[in-house]
Amino acid sequence: MECVVQGIIETQHVEALEILLQGLCGVQRERLRIHEICLKSGPHLGSVTSEVRLLCDLEQAEPSWTVRHVGGAMRGAGAEQISVLVRSMVESKTSKNVLRLFYTLGYKLDHELLRVGFSFNFYRVAQITVTVSSINKMLKLHATDEAVPVTPGIQMVEVTAPAAAETYTEVAAAVSSFCEYLAPLLHLSKPGISTGVVPTAAAAAASLMSDGGGTTL
Amino acid sequence: MPIRCILHWQPNQGTMVNSQILNEISQCVESLNGVKEGRCKASLTFYRPNLRDPSTAIDFPRDFLGISMLEQPNKYYFIIRGHKLVVEADYSILTIMEKLQSYKSKVALHFEGALYKLGDFQVRVIKVVPNQAESLRGIMIEIEYLPISSVEKSKPIMEDFIDLWKEVVSKKSLAGQFIHTEPNYAEYGLSDNYTSQHTAVQYAAALAQLIQSSQLRN
Numbered sequence: 001m002e003c004v005v006q007g008i009i010e011t012q013h014v015e016a017l018e019i020l021l022q023g024l025c026g027v028q029r030e031r032l033r034i035h036e037i038c039l040k041s042g043p044h045l046g047s048v049t050s051e052v053r054l055l056c057d058l059e060q061a062e063p064s065w066t067v068r069h070v071g072g073a074m075r076g077a078g079a080e081q082i083s084v085l086v087r088s089m090v091e092s093k094t095s096k097n098v099l100r101l102f103y104t105l106g107y108k109l110d111h112e113l114l115r116v117g118f119s120f121n122f123y124r125v126a127q128i129t130v131t132v133s134s135i136n137k138m139l140k141l142h143a144t145d146e147a148v149p150v151t152p153g154i155q156m157v158e159v160t161a162p163a164a165a166e167t168y169t170e171v172a173a174a175v176s177s178f179c180e181y182l183a184p185l186l187h188l189s190k191p192g193i194s195t196g197v198v199p200t201a202a203a204a205a206a207s208l209m210s211d212g213g214g215t216t217l
Numbered sequence: 218m219p220i221r222c223i224l225h226w227q228p229n230q231g232t233m234v235n236s237q238i239l240n241e242i243s244q245c246v247e248s249l250n251g252v253k254e255g256r257c258k259a260s261l262t263f264y265r266p267n268l269r270d271p272s273t274a275i276d277f278p279r280d281f282l283g284i285s286m287l288e289q290p291n292k293y294y295f296i297i298r299g300h301k302l303v304v305e306a307d308y309s310i311l312t313i314m315e316k317l318q319s320y321k322s323k324v325a326l327h328f329e330g331a332l333y334k335l336g337d338f339q340v341r342v343i344k345v346v347p348n349q350a351e352s353l354r355g356i357m358i359e360i361e362y363l364p365i366s367s368v369e370k371s372k373p374i375m376e377d378f379i380d381l382w383k384e385v386v387s388k389k390s391l392a393g394q395f396i397h398t399e400p401n402y403a404e405y406g407l408s409d410n411y412t413s414q415h416t417a418v419q420y421a422a423a424l425a426q427l428i429q430s431s432q433l434r435n
Contacts, residue, residue, distance in 0.1 A: 044273045045266055046319035067306065069313045092310035095414070097406065101304045104297055105320065106266065106277035 001074075002089040003126075003172045004160045005179055005188040010197055011153050014132060016205035017185050018118065021130055024181055025122040032133055033058040034115045035144050037099060039107040052107065054099055058144065065099075067092045073190075074168075083179075084172045085190040086163065113137055114147040117155060125174035126161040133158075154197075157186055219339075219363045220371040220411045223419040224379065225426050226356035228393035234356050238391055242356060243331065243342050245385045251333030257341045257359075258287040259328040261424055264320040282424070283311075283322070284417045294417035298425065301404045303414045324348065328357065328420065337363050338378060345427060355427040358382070358395060366411045368402060398422065 009017055018029065035056040041049050053068045071088030073079070079086060117133030134155050136147035159179060163171040179188040184204035187195045226242070228234055262283040266275065284294040285308070293311055295304045314320060330343035338360060345355035360378060365371040379397055386395060400422045402408075407415055 041317070041319045042277075044269050044275060045277070046317065047267065047269060048318070050317040050319050052313065052317060067310060067313055069316050071316060088316075090309055090312045090316065092307040092313055094306040094310065095304050097302065098304055098306070100300075100302060101295060101297070104277060104300050104302060105281070106275065107319075 001086060001163050001165070001168060002160050003084045003086055003163050003168060003175045004158065004191060005084045005175060006159075006191045007157045007182075007186045007188040007195065008151075008154050008197060009132070009157055009186045010201065011134070011155055013185060013201050013205040014155055016208040017132060017157070017182070019208050020182065020185060021120050021132075024178070025120040025130070027120060027122050029118040029120055031059050032115060032117045032119045032131060034133075035112065035142075036115060037112045038110045039102050040110045042106040042108055045106045051110070052102065054102065063096065065094050065096050067094055067098060082169070082172045082176070083189070084175050086168050086172060089162075109141075112142070113150070114144050115156075116147075124178060126163065126167070126171040128159060128161045128175060128178060131158045131160075132156070157182075157188065159188060218366055218411055218413065219361050220365050220368060220375070221359055221361045221416055221419070222375050222379065222397065222399070223416075223423050224358045224360070224382075224395040224397045225423045226358075226393055227396045227426075227430055232392040234353050234393075236353055238393070239342070239344055239353065239356055241389050241391055242358065242386065245382075245389065246333045246335070246340050246342055249335055249385060251335045251340055253331055254334045254339075255332045256287075257328075257330050257332050257343065259420060260285045260325055261328065261420060262325045263323045264314070265323050267319055267321050280323070281320075282421050283314075284420055286413065286416070289413050292413065294414065296417055296421040298421055301406075303405050303407070303418050303421075305412075305414050305417075326354065326424065330357075330359075339363065345424075354431070357423055368409050368411055368415070396426065398426065 035058055037054040038051065040051050055066045055068055057064045069090045074086040114136040115133040116136060117131060119129055119131040121129050132155055135150045137150050138144060138147050140146060159175055161171050161175050184200050187198050189195050226234060263280050264283055265280050266277065278297050278299060281295060281297040291308050293306050293308050325348040327346050328343045329346060330341050333340045341359040343357040343359060344353055347354060362371050362374055383395060400418050402415055405418055
């Protein structure tokens with residue numbers, strides 16, 4: 001399972017966010033270029049329709065493939081009270097012909113997109129990953145070189161951390177407390193709950209750009 | 218990784234495999250000064266589609282194979298022989314398959330055996346047994362040549378060893394013989410450099426041969 005929160009930021013403030021993240025995380029950013037292919041089971045397969053995502057990491061010299069299954073979110077009063085979404089998530093790295101496997105098994109292409117941006121990976125109570133990326137759509141099938149932004153001028157920010165049934169409360173708390181440091185620039189919330197851009201972003205970005213991200217935890 | 222070659226035991230018409238033959242084959246390896254060095258195990262599982270309406274005509278495979286190997290505990294292999302497709306994945310793919318519920322695992326067969334060292338060669342004497350049963354369904358031999366990982370380059374050495382092996386076994390006058398059918402790896406998109414995916418393809422081919430020969434017997 002994983003803990004996850006999402007938010008959006010205007011592209012003009014991404015550089016300031018990167019400076020802030022650099023200061024907070026103390027690690028170098030990693031470039032991100034991921035081709036994400038969402039597949040759904042055909043009409044006769046399985047008692048209910050199932051969905052699986054194939055991620056192709058285009059940043060690697062030899063593109064690497066991962067199968068990801070995102071399950072349902074944790075429910076109940078406990079889940080309501082925490083500000084991050086806790087959901088089941090399983091990943092498996094595979095050989096490069098995995099798309100052919102799923103097509104052969106009766107899965108169909110639902111949609112595909114290209115995420116381009118950067119990420120920070122660091123350890124704070126849990127292994128936290130922050131990704132900042134623009135979401136692009138392909139005008140032609142698999143044509144990642146001709147992708148265009150879905151929401152020009154807006155980028156998506158996602159904070160995730162792997163968790164287990166015994167640890168998710170601590171991991172969720174770690175993710176929440178980390179998000180507070182980003183609050184002047186953007187607001188992060190459970191996926192599906194859009195909170196838009198924050199009004200303080202421009203002022204916070206200007207301040208960060210002027211002091212060069214000297215602020216540390 | 219080093220090249221491997223798998224031979225399966227084909228009993229003579231009207232006969233069956235039995236543990237006596239398995240013992241005799243193990244003795245053949247020992248007669249070549251093979252030293253027992255460990256055990257080996259692989260599990261093969263059939264996956265069948267979980268259809269909403271079983272009478273529906275489908276355009277995807279009726280079944281495919283999943284293979285796990287003791288020597289690669291973090292990996293899992295899928296093989297669809299009809300489509301000449303082999304896929305290597307982290308073992309967690311099994312959890313994903315369970316969550317998707319689009320395919321159900323059905324029958325499992327185990328390839329279990331002993332590993333013998335003979336100089337630059339390693340030989341595994343493998344018995345094929347069904348899940349939760351001791352009955353012997355087949356016998357295979359896996360020959361590994363440690364110095365070479367190129368399929369092409371190892372061919373003359375492997376052929377020589379297989380000839381020698383068949384000669385040793387023939388002296389026992391057992392009711393059957395070893396058959397070697399090497400899959401066309403290029404059809405699966407595999408290179409000349411031997412990998413565990415090559416082994417998975419050979420296991421699937423050997424299993425198909427075993428099923429075919431048992432159907433012929435029946």
